[in-house]
Amino acid sequence: MKNITILVSRLLMVCNSFGQKIDSSELDAAILKADSIITTDNRVFFKNVESIIVYSDGEIKFEKYYNGFKKDSLHQIQSQTKSIVALLMGIAIDKGFVKSENEPVSKYFPEYFNNENELKKTVTIRDLLTMSAGFEWEEMLPFDDPKNDNMNMFRSGKWLNYALTRSMAKKPFTEFKYNSGNPMIVAGIIEKATKMKLKNFAVKYLFEPLQIKDYRWLEDQTGFCHAGGGLHLKPMDMMKIGILVMNEGKWLNQQLISEHWITKATSSYMPTSFDISTYGYYWWIRDRNLTNGKSTKIMSAEGAGGQKLYIFPEYNLIIAFTERNYSTPQVSPIFIQESILPILE
Incomplete structure (x- = not known):
């Protein structure tokens, strides 16, 4: 062949x-x-x-x-980026940076998860990973629809902040709702726990061992990597x-x-x-x-x-x-x- x-x-x-x-x-x-x-x-x-x-x-x-x-x-792998971010969270847990996916997100971002309501305080890393965090979110809409949260997040220039500030619509882990803001929060947790930028963590623990030498990762105006779809491989x-x-x-x-x-x-x-x-x-x-x-x-x-x-x-x-x-x-x-x-x- x-x-x-x-x-x-x-x-x-x-x-x-x-x-x-x-x-x-x-x-x-x-x-x-x-x-x-x-x-x-x-x-x-x-x-x-x-x-x-x-x-x-x-x-x-x-x-x-x-x-x-x-x-x-190099090809933009779009939402395959999310699958790689899930692997990076696994590495962070394996190496003890994060205790487990059952930890509440409020541990890492108390200013966003303790001041609204009791429901938001119950969101865990697992809920983010399974697209079941329960946030108010719509992205299965035309790109030019003003209600498209994915596009609104992108245009905000502060992707993590946009994802963290969403209100609750459902009890966590009860319903699948595709949300490209969730992996932004997962990436934010990895960065807080490891004190490394997401791409640097990826290079050290995943890309270098796999001999992945060429990549590009889209970043917002704060330098935060797009964890929902911005990786090029x-x-x-x-x-x-x-x-x-x-x-x-x-x-x-x-x-x-x-x-x-x-x-x-x-x-x-x-x-x-x-x-x-x-x-x-x-x-x-x-x-x-x-x-x-x-x-x-x-x-x-x-x-x-x-x-x-x-x-x-x-x-x-x-x-x-x-x-x-x-x-x-x-x-x-x-x-x-x-x-x-x-x-x-």
């Missing part, structure tokens, strides 16, 4: 040998078919695909870049995140994140307001039916426009797409549904 990245293949851990098997020839055929369609089909959503990387049974099986996008190009470096998660937090001979935290982060806590998915700690969880009558778990980090990292832990398989399909159909869900699920036994 062309475009195999030899260097990365040598670095990656071979996954759990007890996983289900995939017919390699069927997987190759599915990839080649997708590659051919993306290369030759002139429909706009195929022209908006930028990269596909497939990792299977301990090696990079396929890596290709499309439509002017290059291997070394190379697609292959995002694949490393997927391999780390599938390997239960281990990279080579190093346990970068505890297996306990990875299990927590990729467990289902409540249904989302989108499709059949449930939600972990900023990771999406789905049980998908297979043609043999069985089902399989898929864990994913997802960002607007088609930034998708799909992990099939039972099959030692990871598939990563980057796209520019913000207002057009995304290609990766079609590929998963029509080409990958049917070949899983």
Whole structure:
């Protein structure tokens, strides 16, 4: 298979040998078919695909870049940033900077969480991680809608402050409500607990061990990193995140994140307001039916426009797409549904 990245293949851990098997020839055929369609089909959503990387049974099986996008190009991973922030919180807990995700947010920001009402004082880090903090928040609206809190937060220039000052609408941990302000608060807690900027903490404890050398992180006027969607990475470096998660937090001979935290982060806590998915700690969880009558778990980090990292832990398989399909159909869900699920036994 062309475009195999030899260097990365040598670095990656071979996954759990007890996983289900995939017919390699069927997987190759599915990839080649997708590659051919993306290369030759002139429909706009195929022209908006930028990269596909497939990792299977301990090696990079396929890596290709499309439509002017290059291997070394940094790509804004959008809300996949949230999934990485959840991993960083796990590291902060593992290393004792934060006691646990069950701590109240008021411990770190008492000036915002003790002066309003009793309900807000009960919000925990776990509630932030599961999009169930209960804040008044609307972002599933057009970008130009004046009620779009995500855009209002961005325009404020003080993202953490905007997120912290929201009023309560629901009791925490009772309802999923997608809120890109929540990871801002998680990032703020990491910074307060570690006395490090979020990006510096990420570099020291995650990026350097994974040999992620090139990145860019969007910051507001205070120098605070956009923890909800502002990280730019190379697609292959995002694949490393997927391999780390599938390997239960281990990279080579190093346990970068505890297996306990990875299990927590990729467990289902409540249904989302989108499709059949449930939600972990900023990771999406789905049980998908297979043609043999069985089902399989898929864990994913997802960002607007088609930034998708799909992990099939039972099959030692990871598939990563980057796209520019913000207002057009995304290609990766079609590929998963029509080409990958049917070949899983």
